[in-house]
Amino acid sequence: MSDFRLDGKAALITGGCQGLGLEFARALAKAGAAVAVTSRDEGKAQRAAETIRAETGSGALGVAADVTDYGQIQAMAESVVGTFGRLDILINNAGINIRKPILDYDEESWDLVQTTNLKAPFLCAKAVVPHMIKQQFGRIINIASMLGTIALPERAAYCSSKGGLIQLTKVMALEWAQQGITVNAVCPGPFATELNQVVMNNPEANRFFLDHLPVGRWGKPEELSGLIVYLASDLSSFMTGSAIVIDGGWTAD
Template identity: 45%
Template sequence: MFNLTGKTALITGGSKGIGLAMAEALGKQGANIVITGRGEDALSAAKEQLGFSGIRAEAVQSDVTDRISIESAVAHAVEQFGSLDILVNNAGMNIRKPLVEVEEEDWDRVVDTNLKGIFLAGQAAARQMIRQKRGKIINISSIYGLVGGPNQTSYAASKGGINQLTRVWAEELAPHGIHVNAIAPGYIQTPMTASFLEDKERTQKLIGHTMLGRLGELKDLAGPVVLLASDASNYITGQIISVDGGWSAR
């Protein structure tokens, strides 16, 4: 049910953190992996890491905010492996500032990467999946697409937008045999959150928001992404699955 042998997965922002962890989880279930990112050195290191785990992987330098770039990454995946069965729409960033201090450039950088990038990658993948009459699109959202929080103006707006794209695409693409869902992680210990979590008092407050009394780890996302990528989720679409230790349920 969870076997992905013969499937091909494209993971945007797959060279580190959540993206790389998800690439590894899918690869360990047999999927061919294509990771994308902007940093050539990070991509090379990630590809090598996946290879050490026995995973067949390709790395493509790509910018999700550039339509031609992400379309080329999709084409590369199909050329190398014959199909594109899974998209993990993961590339993202955050600039934490109070509302009155957010610069227009801050807003544009976050929304372009987190929302426009999701749209462009999803559109490119959907065109291929429609031709195949099958596919799984997994958008990576956040608890801040579901709940409020300070200093998250552009980030929360972009993640809320991802949730709505997920619902719209799920209905639109269902007739083509394509499932669309989202994962909304809570605070996961990654390179992206490392400096933010150095504040021990702040970290304890974050832990206090969870029911399980801890922050998330990358391994906590392995099960959800494999579920949504596999035949085990063939009657699940249009859903936002929170992986947050109970944060958003309070």
């Protein structure tokens, strides 16, 4: 298991203060990486970093940043490098889902979803990759969704953004393969997180989801941890441009 260790590596997880992002940060820290987690709320970011330090003993930094603002993204990357001396792993996790029928979808909501889910990973990579190129090593993990490969009603903006993120992942992988940087997308299915509470708390919607899950339940955030650590490790050096679906069998049906 020592090949999965991340000692001496530094990771940045956007939106890493709750839900899947916090689980990713914990997993990388437990594997030995120093981690930085972001939120627009500075207090929330600091509290998450304190929790990670207490639970894992690894270095943790809380950074206040709006990942839709390139100036703040650049400052975020410089803060991580200034604190840890390097930046090896970027997890583009920050995301949003606004559910509306297409004919009711306002332009502002559409733009917010696209900017947060698709433009932000593009901007974060632009800020971080120059540091990775200097090191000739990097791991970028884009958190897409099974809804980047299939569709559901009232998710026009979300499905479009996550499908775009999968394609962006492939282009990034091709452009940076010669610099020792791998880029992969993780495509979760229904996981029990804050983002999905609105669905889980709706009996009809919850039943619809359970009926489409061959395993008969929602995923647990920690069930993604092993894949995240693998993709961040040296062992994944031959894997790039992939989109890995973890969805309880939904898309196999």
